[in-house]
Amino acid sequence: MKACRKVLITLVAIILTGSAIFVPNPSISSVEAASTYTSLTNKLNTIMADNRMKNATSSITVRKASTGEIIYERNGNKGITPASSLKLLTGATALETLGEDFRFSTAVLTNGKVSKGTLNGNLYLKGQGDPTLLKSHFDNFATGLSKQGIKHISGNLIGDDTWYDSVGLSSGIMAEDVPYYYAAPISALTLSPNGDFDAGSVIVEAKPTSNGKAARVTLSPNTNVLKVVNKSKTVPKGSKNTLKITREVGTNKVIITGNSPIGTSGSKEWIAVTDPTMYALDIFKRSLAEKGITVGKSSKLVKGKTPATAKTLLSRKSQPLKDLIIPFMKLSNNVHAEILAKEMGKKVYGEGSWDAGLQVMRDYAFSVGIDTSQWKFEDASGLSYSNKITSRELSQLLYVIRKEPWYNTYYKSLPIAGSKDRYVGGTLRHRLGTAPAAGNVMAKTGSLKNIKALAGYAKTKDGELLIFTVLTEDNKASTVPSIDQIATAITNHK
Structure with missing residues (x-):
């Protein structure tokens, strides 16, 4: 070629x-x-x-x-x-x-076998670049695994992002842009928070609570890959909204500062994650748990390459280009x-x-x-x-x-x-x-x-x-x- x-x-x-x-x-x-x-x-x-x-x-x-x-x-x-x-x-x-x-593909594979509801082996989530993956698609994967009789996974959950190289950020991105969705790292395995398909980002929202208290923070989708440091304060109605939501460069810490006036909608920001592959794995594990599929106590969420001998259990294709x-x-x-x-x-x-x-x-x-x-x-x-x-x-x-x-x-x-x-x-x-x-x-x-x-x-x-x-x-x-x-x-x- x-x-x-x-x-x-x-x-x-x-x-x-x-x-x-x-x-x-x-x-x-x-x-x-x-x-x-x-x-x-x-x-x-x-x-x-x-x-x-x-x-x-x-x-x-x-x-x-x-x-x-x-x-x-x-x-x-x-x-x-x-x-x-x-x-x-x-x-x-x-x-x-x-x-x-053209359509992007994503697959769930294993190198193990199912016996009495337990998948004895690793479960691989293999990405090939799809930026349109949503939490609902991982829910569908979990439902499909449940229908195949899988109730427990003894091995690791492994995210395979090897379809592309490991360079996440292109040349020329400025440090002040890195925390936000428009400069999210690129990975062959990633996830979007909603139908705008801003892959590799999480919607972080801060809303006022009661006077003097910190604003209430929600993540969509809810994930452990970001750690919230909430320094905000709810202030009386009519005060200036000075809320700021950002991520500390080089870390997974979301820093929330400023005042959130009562009676306002607060503030919302699309924050880029540091590692889209681990983000996707974290959400996938949550989807499995919501469908009643557990993982072993020693099981880990790790990156890795899918073995050539692995069997495809489920797959999905994106919308066409x-x-x-x-x-x-x-x-x-x-x-x-x-x-x-x-x-x-x-x-x-x-x-x-x-x-x-x-x-x-x-x-x-x-x-x-x-x-x-x-x-x-x-x-x-x-x-x-x-x-x-x-x-x-x-x-x-x-x-x-x-x-x-x-x-x-x-x-x-x-x-x-x-x-x-x-x-x-x-x-x-x-x-x-x-x-x-x-x-x-x-x-x-x-x-x-x-x-x-x-x-x-x-x-x-x-x-x-x-x-x-x-x-x-x-x-x-x-x-x-x-x-x-x-x-x-x-x-x-x-």
Whole structure:
């Protein structure tokens, strides 16, 4: 497979050397812009002249979706940190590499035999990357084991996460991000707290009790992998809510501080666990106990590799990628991006690592004519500040993928401006909520400190589909209002 891939890439390189089929001629685009799109160009120039954009470093490109011709550009070849707009490449590569019908698998296996209700041997929980596993799925596993007559397990509960490598955090993650769900460690065996599928995190909630007492803390799902240190205090109604929930970096201690006023809902935070594999095992053991299945007094929860001779007792497959890409792209799920990268590396290069997965992303971009020298990234989610791309190449990607058989699935996964439904509007549900932009901007957001991006498709008043990519950084004042003005101007064009 490696050899075939390299041959394909070499052939593409040869073809691209002698052809400009994917790269619009800038001079032709300039003529186009000067005639048909003069009013739009003037509006965009006015927006670019405001203080927010003048004080930011930016890269902007607008293309015709039908031909790829550039109709507006400002610093199109300037490398900018893309934040989550990098997921546009991750999602495209995943659909191409894994396929729309790809499903993650999880299995329960044993190297022992059942006798009189006792499983004499170890029980293995083998993960292959599924970020959609919930407590209810482990409950189903426990029910299935009970139906097979298992009431007691004499051996260990072993979590097998060897499908991917053991590196949990990608390069570039900052220490202050590590305690939270969006920077949760990556593991082939993990668990999500709810249907948003923020794998590797626990929902920690603190609510007021009685005056002077500590806030009441709950974990969802309830787990022992986090230890709560509650320093909070319930204060009288009308006081300021200063509750803060975080995790001490390098430990499993959840620290809760601040005041929780009576009459308020308190505070809620999605906290990343330190070890997703042990988190999944802990919840699995709880599910077993709830179904009346006990483990031996000397049994342990440990990590390990499933023996080749182990027998599969139960298995589960996730929803297909064509469905999973909705919460991934709409909600901009970082963990999904990184898991998909490792899965792509596993499939193409036989290695579930970031190095392999990111290489697959570069391979795909190059194979469709993207100038990969303009793409520098060290993760698949866009969380690293060291990532750099240009608006021209990102918009070129959005143009060439329109020819892919999975394009409709990809297009539907993009947040739709102004739609209040979380799984439709996603990260744009509270933006661009009025005409003409509402419902006519389908784009991926990107946001880090002093970095804002928006890239995707927009329909003009005449129904023409345009591709736009707006990348900004070094902005002390948020450029979101200006970016939204750009999107609105495009939808208002006729």
